[in-house]
Amino acid sequence: MTLESVIAPLLPALIRLGPEDVPLQTPLQWPIVAEDGALLLNTGTIVRDESTRNFLFAHFEPHRRRDAEAPRESRDADASREAGPLKLDDIGLAIGARVGLRATVGAGSAMYASRVIGFSSGRRDGERALFVTQPVMSGVDRLDLIHGEQVEMVALSGRGVFRFACTVDALCREPFNYVVLSEPGGIRRLRARKFARMPTRLAARFSAEGASQPLGQMGRVCDISPYGMSLAVVEPSAQLGERLRVSFHFNTDDIDVHIDTHAIVRHVGTSDGAQQSAAYGLEFEALEPSQRIALKSFMAEHS
Numbered sequence: 001m002t003l004e005s006v007i008a009p010l011l012p013a014l015i016r017l018g019p020e021d022v023p024l025q026t027p028l029q030w031p032i033v034a035e036d037g038a039l040l041l042n043t044g045t046i047v048r049d050e051s052t053r054n055f056l057f058a059h060f061e062p063h064r065r066r067d068a069e070a071p072r073e074s075r076d077a078d079a080s081r082e083a084g085p086l087k088l089d090d091i092g093l094a095i096g097a098r099v100g101l102r103a104t105v106g107a108g109s110a111m112y113a114s115r116v117i118g119f120s121s122g123r124r125d126g127e128r129a130l131f132v133t134q135p136v137m138s139g140v141d142r143l144d145l146i147h148g149e150q151v152e153m154v155a156l157s158g159r160g161v162f163r164f165a166c167t168v169d170a171l172c173r174e175p176f177n178y179v180v181l182s183e184p185g186g187i188r189r190l191r192a193r194k195f196a197r198m199p200t201r202l203a204a205r206f207s208a209e210g211a212s213q214p215l216g217q218m219g220r221v222c223d224i225s226p227y228g229m230s231l232a233v234v235e236p237s238a239q240l241g242e243r244l245r246v247s248f249h250f251n252t253d254d255i256d257v258h259i260d261t262h263a264i265v266r267h268v269g270t271s272d273g274a275q276q277s278a279a280y281g282l283e284f285e286a287l288e289p290s291q292r293i294a295l296k297s298f299m300a301e302h303s
Contacts, residue, residue, distance in 0.1 A: 014063035022053055022062065035061045038289050086187035088119075088128060091164075092157040095119075098279075100154040100270045101135045103143065104165075111154065112136060112143045113270040117178060127183040129169055134177035137270075145171060145179060153184065156281065161190040161267060197223040197230070198299045204231060204248040208238055209262070215247050225299070226292040228263070228283040236278045238265045244282065252298040259291055 014035065022032070024047055032041040040060055047053050056062055093099075093116050100111040112135035120129035135143040145151065145168050155162050166181035202221035207214050222230040231246065238244060247260040267281030287295075 014065060017062045017064060019053055019057055021064075022047055022056070024049060024053065030064050032056075032062045032064060035063055036289075037292075039286060042286070086162075086189065088130075088184050088187075090159070091155055091162050091184070091187065092159040093130075093155055094157070097155065097157060098269060099132060101132070101143070102152050103145065104150050104152055111270050114179075120180075129183065130166060130181040132179050132181060134179065142177075147171060151181070153181075154190075156267060156269065161281075163188050163190055197225045197228070198302060199223045200250075200302065202248050202250055204246055206231065206233070206244050206246045209243040209245065211245075215245060219246075221248055222279060224295065226284075226287070226295040228266070228281070231280045231282055233278060233280060236268050236280060238268070238280065240265055240268060243285065244280070246282065250294075250298050252294055252301055255294070257291070257294045257298070259287070259295075261285065261287055261291075 027044045027046055028041060031039055031043050033039055040062060095116055095118060097116045099114050101114050102111045114132040114135045116132055118131040147168055149168050151166055153164050153166055164184035164187040166184055169182050170180035172178050200221055204219045204221050205215040206219050207216050220232040222232050242265050243262050246263050249258050262285045263282035264285055265280055266283050269279040
């Protein structure tokens, strides 16, 4: 079974657990949820003794999400069953999608921001070219590319975060500056997106954990699911794994819903000079069941 088979549904497939699946005195490698998906124990929680574990199974029906982080042996076994190399269609790139681009020679580790503006029709060998805007970085000169050089790309799509390589096929100046790249090769999925997200535009307030001015910064919710969201901010300062407090409102079934919660930074996007923003990929740390239901209702109304 591949990860793709569980990304599309709004509610992921669940695997029922037995007592032998829940280790004692060891941090959990994945969250434990109830049969309806409600969170019981979060990742990193330690089940301290057998009586605690017995209580868990006596009062709940513990499950884990099929696409949750499994022990290393299971991950290695799943990887060995992957059906061949990933292709461009597997990434799920859409026109307008943000991508990061850096030269593999002479540019250090600097990642420049770009956007997908199109794809060519299939060539004789079936490959398609990728068209992107001129890579830019706020406060830095544009990235000058050379025909034939290889570049490294990072893309965030509805299916996950991907890294791949392309060759510069052409540099175009009319009607504006853009780059023609070869079909991606050496594609690697860095993180699978567990749940489908819906594009949206909601105002949000946020702050870093422990900030002296709680919810003192403004952001915009770009897309959302019952388990996470993309938050556009003026200038990202949080690092992967850090926590943010986020607050936003929406309306569903004529009811105003206010969510004020903590979220974990799972992705930090590159700055987009044109939009004067960058985006965090956030995973909600804990939401009340009623709030998740409200989010699902909101998505159903606007999908």
